Amino acid sequence: MTDASRPGRSPRTILLLILALTLGSMGLAGVLRFSGWRPASLQNKGELLNPYVDLRDHALTLTAGGVYRWQDSPRTWRIVVMPEQCDGVRRAECVRLLVTLDKVWRLLGPQAGRVHVVWAGALPIATEGMPEVRAIHPDARLRAALAAPAEGRGDPVWLIDPYGFVVMRYPSGFDPAGLRSDLARLLKVN
CATH class of the missing domain: 1.20.5 (Single alpha-helices involved in coiled-coils or other helix-helix interfaces)
Incomplete structure (x- = not known):
């Protein structure tokens, strides 16, 4: 055949x-x-801001003295927290948030050195074992730039890129795994 x-x-x-x-x-x-x-693995867990808030010319004052500038540490991302208050009943919430951000930082592994946690105001606990935490004086101009829509109680967390642009917002009570995954993806790109 x-x-x-x-x-x-x-x-x-x-x-x-x-x-x-x-x-x-x-x-x-x-x-x-x-x-x-979009596949779930590529979706942001935080709220992507559009337009980005520009903080490049905004220098912050460290509580330990000195100035914290956005571009002094190239390729460094910042997690910024501006709690309304951390005394009395709210102190436990602030401690929990600071410990959560420390865990997120530690879970970044070798890339953790490229991330700072910037805490506006008095720290709720001593941070000797948390090298990534930078305490700054609360600043009315920064607070106005990071004004968040009211979504209930608590403090949002902001993600700022290495150039000083606020790119993402995480509402109060956010999932720390989402912040870690977003940050890990961004650290690979930049």
């Missing part, structure tokens, strides 16, 4: 099938892309 006499698909049918599969997969990818669908 020769190839021509063997029953089956003709080369033209096979070519059309390959073409249909190729164009069909491209069409499906286009529909998913333009419908806004």
Whole structure:
């Protein structure tokens, strides 16, 4: 039996099938892309700000003395917290938030050296074992720049890129794993 006499698909049918599969997969990818669908692993856990808040010319004063500038540490991301108050009943919440941010920092592993936690105001606990924490004096201009919409009690956390732009916001009670995954992804890129 020769190839021509063997029953089956003709080369033209096979070519059309390959073409249909190729164009069909491209069409499906286009529909998913333009419908806004993204894989869960690529979605931000925090709220991406648009437009970004520009803090490049805003120098902060460290509580230990000196000035904290955004561009003094190149390639360094900042996690900024501006709690309303950390005394009395709220002290326990502030301690919990600071300990959570320390865990996020430690889970970044070798990349942790490229992240600072900037805490505005008095620290609720001693931070000798937390090298990433930079305590700054509360600043009305910074507080105004980071004004958040009221979403209930608590303090939001802000993520600032190495150049001094506020790029993401995490509401009070955020999932620390989400902050860590967003930060880990950003540290790989920049």
